[in-house]
Amino acid sequence: MRVWGVEQKRQEFTEFYTSVKDDCLRIVLVSVGDRHLAEDLVAEAFTRAWMSWRKVRAHPVPHAWVVRTALNAHVSWWRRRRREVPLDEIPPFHPGIPETFAGAPAADDSLAAAIRALPARQREVITLRVLCDLDTETTARLLGIAPGTVGVHLHRALATLRTRIPSFTDREVTP
Amino acid sequence: MNDDEIMAALRDAKESLTDVHMTRTADSIVARARNRRLRRSLSVAGAGTLALGVGLGVGFSGTSGVTPASSGKSVHVNLADWSVNTTSAGTVQLTVRDFSDPTLLQQTLAQAGVPAAITVGKVCEASASDQPPAGSGPIITASKGGGGVTFTINAAQMPAGTELSIGVLNPSSQTWQTGVSLVEDGAALVCQNQPFSTPVGPVTLNISQSQGQMSASGRSKGFGGPGLGGGKAPGSGASSGSSHGAGKGSASG
Numbered sequence: 001m002r003v004w005g006v007e008q009k010r011q012e013f014t015e016f017y018t019s020v021k022d023d024c025l026r027i028v029l030v031s032v033g034d035r036h037l038a039e040d041l042v043a044e045a046f047t048r049a050w051m052s053w054r055k056v057r058a059h060p061v062p063h064a065w066v067v068r069t070a071l072n073a074h075v076s077w078w079r080r081r082r083r084e085v086p087l088d089e090i091p092p093f094h095p096g097i098p099e100t101f102a103g104a105p106a107a108d109d110s111l112a113a114a115i116r117a118l119p120a121r122q123r124e125v126i127t128l129r130v131l132c133d134l135d136t137e138t139t140a141r142l143l144g145i146a147p148g149t150v151g152v153h154l155h156r157a158l159a160t161l162r163t164r165i166p167s168f169t170d171r172e173v174t175p
Numbered sequence: 176m177n178d179d180e181i182m183a184a185l186r187d188a189k190e191s192l193t194d195v196h197m198t199r200t201a202d203s204i205v206a207r208a209r210n211r212r213l214r215r216s217l218s219v220a221g222a223g224t225l226a227l228g229v230g231l232g233v234g235f236s237g238t239s240g241v242t243p244a245s246s247g248k249s250v251h252v253n254l255a256d257w258s259v260n261t262t263s264a265g266t267v268q269l270t271v272r273d274f275s276d277p278t279l280l281q282q283t284l285a286q287a288g289v290p291a292a293i294t295v296g297k298v299c300e301a302s303a304s305d306q307p308p309a310g311s312g313p314i315i316t317a318s319k320g321g322g323g324v325t326f327t328i329n330a331a332q333m334p335a336g337t338e339l340s341i342g343v344l345n346p347s348s349q350t351w352q353t354g355v356s357l358v359e360d361g362a363a364l365v366c367q368n369q370p371f372s373t374p375v376g377p378v379t380l381n382i383s384q385s386q387g388q389m390s391a392s393g394r395s396k397g398f399g400g401p402g403l404g405g406g407k408a409p410g411s412g413a414s415s416g417s418s419h420g421a422g423k424g425s426a427s428g
Contacts, residue, residue: 014201021197026189035195036365040302043199043207043363050208074303111188130185158178161185168176168184 012057013050020063021046027131028070031123033112037074045070064132064142071127114164121145122157129154210361250287257323259283265331271353272323274343289330290338297366298342298354305362307337315339315355326355336360344368 021042029038045066049056059065115123121143128139129150140147162168176184252259256273257280267287277293284291292299301307314332318325328339337359344352358364 010205013205017201017204022195025197026192026195029192029195030185030189037303039197039199040305040363040365042197043204043302044305046204047208047211050205051212111185126185130182131189133186155178158181161181162176168181 009053013053016057016062017046020066024063024066024070027067027127028074029112030131031071031112031115031127032074033116038070041070041073042066044073061132061134061138061142064128064134067127067132068124068142071123110165111161114161117164118157118160122153122160125150125153126157126161207361207363248286248288250283252283259287261287265329267328267330269326269328270323271326274353277343284339287330289328290333292338292340292358294340294342294366296344297368298344298356299340299358299364299366300354300356301340301358302363302365305359305364307334307357307359307362314357333357334359340364342366 024045025038025042028042029035032038032041048069049062049066056062056065115126118126124143125139128134128142129136134142136147136150140150143150248261250259250261250267254275256271256275258268258270259280260268260270262268267284267289269284269289274295277295281291281293314329316327318327333339334357337357340356340358342354344354
């Protein structure tokens with residue numbers, strides 16, 4: 001009988017974390033467009049992964065689990081923010097200081113905004129099929145849908161991105 | 176562009192982020208999970224396991240270390256730069272005329288029953304994924320008076336395991352600023368050296384100036400996000416540009 005020790009479990013998680021953390025962060029960053037937020041979301045996802053490590057380690061694609069968890073956490077965060085009461089007038093904290101957040105480098109804002117505006121299922125397909133570079137069958141299995149449905153969602157998502165991201169359109173009309 | 180080209184462009188967008196790395200270690204992730212488990216255990220165990228709670232308190236190292244005093248303690252500390260006074264209503268009045276000796280201020284607030292962590296040069300709030308539980312009523316109000324800005328703090332409304340994160344910017348200048356947020360012990364914080372422009376907290380304290388009154392609006396529960404204080408602008412408090420020119424602001428639950 002195999003005894004799964006705490007140290008072994010931790011070492012396994014550490015190896016997993018070290019090998020995929022940056023890739024997960026970059027995928028989430030492309031989707032949310034904010035460096036600090038992306039890191040928070042990925043840290044949260046890895047925290048949940050560690051708390052459910054037995055389940056996550058048995059997942060067919062553990063790093064895809066982390067990315068999905070991070071993006072779902074982002075959806076929850078976004079919903080909470082949308083419930084905020086809008087204020088008619090919010091003066092700047094201090095006029096001498098710019099209001100924009102001068103944080104760490106962010107991903108392409110227009111791309112992140114366009115991905116974020118996609119319907120949930122299309123966004124998941126883009127994330128898993130394109131950014132996580134999974135094949136159609138694996139993506140379908142993870143999402144619990146048919147491979148053909150993955151293709152439909154992917155095609156619609158790409159069509160939407162083509163219309164919303166100027167650089168995607170510009171290249172098409174360039175001679 | 177056809178579908179393949181767009182997919183390639185998306186992958187390129189990700190690959191271009193080669194200089195983006197997770198700064199947190201696996202150990203910090205594991206520690207965070209451990210703290211969360213402990214908090215859940217403590218909240219389930221309740222007051223009957225006080226001895227256990229004391230023992231587990233060691234596990235929360237890395238938090239401010241501020242220990243709230245008993246709620247009934249009377250504290251009256253009045254210095255030239257700031258004052259901390261408990262009131263008969265059970266609230267704590269913090270009046271700031273100038274920011275000096277933040278360590279002493281933090282200790283004094285703790286004695287008055289207000290767990291707080293004071294940071295100088297940066298303001299901090301809980302990250303999006305580590306929000307504190309919502310409170311049930313008003314926690315803090317801000318008004319101009321007493322030669323500075325007075326915060327009235329109702330610590331009884333602070334959810335268990337939370338503390339105020341008070342950040343001070345430009346403390347040595349004539350127009351210091353402060354941002355206040357509610358954070359949970361052990362929560363991951365997002366800090367910056369300028370005021371919050373996009374509050375993350377589940378409840379925000381946004382002070383605006385309207386019809387000569389400084390008013391505040393927040394979301395439906397508790398208090399979080401940035402609160403705004405102001406500095407001493409000689410001769411013209413209102414022209415200091417901050418939102419404490421007159422009147423009163425509050426965050427309510």
